Amino acid sequence: MRQLNMVEALNEALRQEMRLDSRVIIIGEDVGVFGGAFHVTHGLLEEFGPERVWDTPISEEGFMGVAIGAALTGLRPVVEFQYADFLFSAMDQIVNQAAKIRLMSGGQTNVPLVIRAPQGATGRGAQHSQSTEAWFMHAPGMKVVIPSTPYDAKGLLISAMRDENPVLFLEHKLLYGAASPGGGSALTDSSVGTVGYYVPEEPYCIPLGKADIKRSGSRVTVIATALMVHRSLSVAAKLAQQSIEVEVIDPRTLVPLDEETLSASIRKTHRVVIVSEDVSRAGVSAELAAWASGNLFDYLDAPVKCVAAKNTPIPFAPASEKAVIPQEEDITQAILQVLSDQ
């Protein structure tokens, strides 16, 4: 089977779905001629033309509203934000409109659209680095998808495009595996190997709400998303040399959440560490910790441990950025801590 990086896998998902379904359109800044800030929409304008691929002015709130209007009237837009931080410019349209219209209309309509946004700390400073997932988990009506591998990315994006509801699809920049067409070398992270790089050519769906056990283990459950899946896998491989078998689970979608797979693992290992790149306060890890403690307390042999970003805007200096984002050492320490707790 072929290997693809995540950019290629996402591009293939968009292209294949656009060929299958003429209702799918792309809307966003520099998605056409330029091919997307991270090249995800490369070649789509050439193949599908300007009625399917809309290069917009820098008007995030405006083009988000345009996408909603299109979704309400028979199209299935895929909206690209250049950076997830820019989602905040369009919060009213996303949170007050897209997420609420199905309920407000009493089920007269759905809002079938996908919002794609790259996120993650990559040396760009506070306004191009934030992990935004918890903001949208907190907006009932949204689904939140956060893939960690090219294989997952393709299958999840096709599912998102076929979903009848607004889906936020968050892509980690360090997982793209490709250089920006604007210049500069491909961003890399030492923990990211080639897991999930084999991608079938034909279209396929990974259901939203289905977690994936990335590595099986018996001693502790690590729940991680996006880049943190890779850092956790790297840690798990090292701990295995000390006969500490770590199970690494990627929920892949935070809303809906595959509680079944997560709880089966926790019932088996009795210990859980949650690793997420968003900040700890009212974040993904806080939510999952509350869920695990509230629902699986009798099965836990140690307090739930969270590894998350410090509660700060992401600083620019590489050393400072590294200090606030979870590193492999932080994950290792947390695992050893829950194993030592009784």
Place this chain on the structure above:
Amino acid sequence: MISPPEIIPPLNLSGLHHDLLLEMYYRMLLAREFEEKLYYLFLTRPMPGTMHQATGQEAVAVGVISALQPGDYITSTHRGHAHCIAKGVPVNEMMAEMFAKRTGSCRGMGGSMHLCDFSRGMLGAFAIVGAGIPIAVGAALSAYVQHSGKVAVAFFGDGAINKGVFHEAANMAALWKLPVIFVCENNQYALSMTVEKSSAVTNLASRAAAYGMPGIQVDGNDVAAVYRNAFNAVERARSGQGPTLLECITYRMRGHARFESSHYRPAEEVETWKKMDPIQRLRQALIESQIAPETKIAAVEKRVEEEIDQAIAFAEQSEDAQPQDYLPYITLEVNHATT
């Protein structure tokens, strides 16, 4: 403040079909009666939620929407009852929604501020000021991509035109020559804020120049003038020439919401504008031009009163929305359709 003229200009009904004029009279009156009865209901019994009346502004909704085809799209605002009624949303269902009943337009899940009827192209009353504007542009983009020949109308107020999203949406619509009409319903107040206090340039239609689209000011209490200008804008949009900004000068005869007293404006001002009542002006013109005798108009008025009374009875007799009714409309479920 725009003051009404000393002598109220007569309506020019020439060239307009008599059936159209009577239908517009009926729709305007239906909207007026719907809201005035609700005003009374809110005063006299416990009603859920709140409401915002467009009393005095009915000619804008009815004049513009009468120039549309049934399949065309509109987006509305928190002050949206008249837009719904003009678009043909059944008053029984609207009234039931006001009462939070299962038979309501939105099954009791939306309320006054979120009324919509997708079967009639009414895409929603968006209660975040300005939010419906880009959504109408998106509906127009759909029409363009699908070659459906439909047009979209965004209704919004003099307050909303100061939202950034108006400018973003206007720019994209003009840039892409989308079939959309921006209808700024200038009722002169954003709650307590007058246009003079909120807009550096009070001629709101002039903002169209920034986007290279026609910007037209029209007497929004003259339904014939609103209709003619909307008709031209709709033709222009449908033929691929792009958007128009239509500023309809009107007046909010009631308070901002429910029983809000409007202490920030002189009572004489309200009284002066009442003389410009768009329904009375059309009524007078229909009689003076001998299009409809008083008896025929009285029959319309009787019909309206009966329909609103029936709507209230329908709402009262309908089943209340139940605690669990929201459950089908949340999106937590795993979507098995994708497996």
